[in-house]
Amino acid sequence: MFGFGGNKHKEISAAELNAMLKDDAVLLVDVREVDEFSDGHIAGAINMPLSRFQASLIPDAGGKTVVLQCAGGKRSAMALDKCASAQAAIETHLAGGIGAWKSAGLPIVRG
Template sequence: MVFGFGKPRHAEIGATELAALLDDGKAMVVDVREADEFAAGHIPGAVNMPLSTFQATRLPDAGGKKLVLNCLGGKRSAMALDKCAVAQAAVDTHLAGGFNAWASAGLPIKR
């Protein structure tokens, strides 16, 4: 919540909801973890754009799909969303609980 206005700063999507969007070809995931974390396991089809070098202007063209950011637990993806807001990029959603939530839900992991 920001200053008690009752609206979360960033939209969040749950792991099972994201999985359904991915299955329907309606979402694209950008993982903002570092390359070694990404290589150890990530959401299938995700694009790696580490927060350490993240630039909202370099986000991939999602071709009309919903762009969803993720990290390990949600903190870094929220930081990346802040950068997107500053750059006025049309991205406002991240995975609630991050990759940990995805893995805990038993969803597929690409290694």
Template structure:
């Protein structure tokens, strides 16, 4: 499992080298998420349903990092080539001063 810090993810997004998958529930996602993130809630998470990232790194995240780590475990069990998540989740993102987008 690879963890990226908020500043590293921001740099990856600015360079268009990351695709973010938010594994929080739809109401949490609508309340605020990283711009461009795709919502795939852990409650119905299926590694086969992950979006195709092409050359980009797929980065999972949640509120604090626990659910995204659980999703990574599911990816490993499904032999999906996804191993990266945001350390500290949305909490770390906002603590670093980065904005969230509201709405679905």
């Protein structure tokens, strides 16, 4: 675990996220910019770029765990800091971002 701004964030691995997605137990929020998202993203992810990120705009997860994700982990940690400042109960992100996802040989979708 690490944090920016003194906050601690829960990190999950690509394998853990993959299992959660298969179990329909996660709402995945990709905080990369729109062009990055279009170039390739994890199936089922919703795009909420960090440049316009507001915790209050994250859809109701319906009891699922909300997991934030970016390219390598820095921007998702920054978004988690914004969640903490807004007192949103969101504390988890993908360690290593989509780079770790790809390195694990997991699929991405384009468009």
